[in-house]
Amino acid sequence: MAKGSTTRNAAKGSAKGSGGGGARPAGARPSGDDRSARLEQVRRSQRAGERRRTALIIGGAAALVAVLVAVVAVVIVREQRAEDPALVGLPASAAACDPVQTQPATGVSEHVGPGTSSPDVTTVDYGTVPAVFGQHYASPAYPASPFYTAEDRPPVEQLVHNLEHGYTIAWYTEDLPEDQRAQLQEIAQEARALGETNGKFIAAPWDASRGELPEGKTIGLAHWGAEEGSLQLCGAVSGEAITDFVTAHPYSDSPEPNAA
DSSP: OOOHHHHHHHHHHHHHHHSSSSSOOOTHHHHHHHHHHHHHHHHHHHHHHHHHHHHHHHHHHHHHHHHHHHHHHOOOOHHHHHGGGGGSBGGGTTTTTTOOOEEEETTTTTTETTTSOOOOOOOOOOOSSSSSOOEEEESSSOOOBBBBOOTTTOOHHHHHHHHHHHEEEEEOOTTSOOOHHHHHHHHHHHHTTTTTTTTEEEEOOOGGGGGGOOOOOOEEEEEESSEEEEEEEESSHHHHHHHHHHHOTTTTTTSSTOOO
């Protein structure tokens, strides 16, 4: 009997040990600790994904802001340039400009050509190259274009009448490079917005048959003042030099500033 009892007790102990520990049988539900660990892992993955998305959004927004800032800066620069002809072309110091020449002006109200008492005088021999003051046709170019070419330029004698009315004329030579012609055309448009010109600014080609500018000079800035004429020769287009010239010689300083 003792032996059988011992055997049964051993079997019970074995069964008890088998049910109390060891690997979880297949198909059994995970414990609470396992579920918590997996849930935490999912949450970490979600948080990591959110951080990546946030970083991408922030990076994209920063790039967009940078592009917008660059575009705005370009627009501002263009607007500033559009408002300031001094920013077009070379600086005055690099345009090989001579000092301004002045001399007493003559020819006020001295009309020649058709419709005047001197109808046969159609060409005036001006004392400067290019022309600054002197006899002129009875009517100015009106309305005057801010920029003329050799194909559409009015006669020199007609443009001199514009000078009498307070215009500044930037005479340019035919060998002025094309890129500088484009710059001069831009300056001519913008210079008309300056208070010193009151809209009275013209760029026109000088007729070389009337006399050639000195070697190396392609621009002649002319203004007919109330008492004297002013002329400045330059070797290249400079918005700064032109702005300085019209500032020093405003339309109001002319024989007939209130005429058209």
